[in-house]
Amino acid sequence: MSRVRERKIKKHSFKRDAILTALCGREDHPSARQIYEELKPSIPDISLGTIYRNLGLFREEKAAASLGVVNGEERFDGRTEGHSHLICESCGKVMDVPRELQEELDAKLSFKMNSFSIDTSKTVLYGYCEDCLKNRLVPKSGSDT
Amino acid sequence: MSRVRERKIKKHSFKRDAILTALCGREDHPSARQIYEELKPSIPDISLGTIYRNLGLFREEKAAASLGVVNGEERFDGRTEGHSHLICESCGKVMDVPRELQEELDAKLSFKMNSFSIDTSKTVLYGYCEDCLKNRLVPKSGSDT
DNA sequence: ATACGTGCAAAAACTTTGCAGTGAA
C-alpha cells in the first residue's frame, strides 16, 4: 500500500506543505482560489501564484490530481488512489465515488466501447447529488418552471 | 425561479445558421475557436464574439450541448439526443458513445451511487482512444499506488 | 420602424511566468 503522505515532491517548504495539507484535508475538491482563501488568514503572505505553482507541481508529481474544470475553475483532489468522481449538474459539487462502490463501477465499466479503453480511475460521472434531489433542484426531464 | 427565456430569440440569421450547421456537420466536438476557423474563410466578416454568443444561445436552448472544458477550451456537441461522451486522455479527442452502446452503458450506470443519481446523458468517460492505444501513447497501465 | 444580430475592442476571469529577493538544506 502507499504511504499516506510520502510524496515525490522535490523539496518541502512551509507553504508547499501547507497547500498539500489543506488540499488533502478537505473533500470538496477545491480550486486554487479556494485553497488560497483557506490559507490566506493563517499565512497572510501567501500568494495565488504559489498556490497555482504548487498545485501544478503536485499534479505533475501525482501527489494530487486534477478533475478538470468546473464552472471555469480547475478542481483538484488530494486523494491519489485511482477513483472516479461524481459531479452534481445542479450545484457543481464534486464527490469521490465511495471506495466500496468503486469496485462495482470498475466492473461495470470494464468493457471496451468499440476500441476505446475506459480508464475508470479518471472517469467523471455527472448527475444529481442527494441534496439537490431532495430539494428538487433537478430539472425534470424536459421542463422548466 | 428560472423561467423559460423571457427574451425573444430570433431563430435564424445567416451567421447563426452557419454556426449551427458547422457544429452539427462535424463529429469532433469543436470549440468556439475551431468553429470560427472553419467559418472564417467562407464568412470573412464573422467574429469570434458571434460564435461565442451563438454557441451560448444554442446551449441554453438545448440546440447544442457543452461537454465541458478540454485543454482549456469549452467543447460543444450538436447532437442533442442524450448520450455519453468519451474523452481520450492522451490526445484529447472527444467522441460520442456509439448509439448502439449507449443503451448498454445506460443499463450499467442505472444504479445510484449512495444517493447520487447518475445522468447518463451527460456522463463523460475518460480513457484512451484506438489511435493512442495503437501508437502506445498510453501510460503503462501498471502504474502502482 | 422595431427589435434582434453582429463586429469590434475592451474587459473579465482564470492561470502562467519573469524577476529579484527569501528560505531550505
Added chain:
DNA sequence: TTCACTGCAAAGTTTTTGCACGTAT
C-alpha cells in the same frame, strides 16, 4: 553557500460584454 521557493505584477488565454451599426420582419 547553493539553488529552490515565493511575492508581485505583468502577461497569456479563453470567454463575455457594451456600443453603435446592420439586418430581418
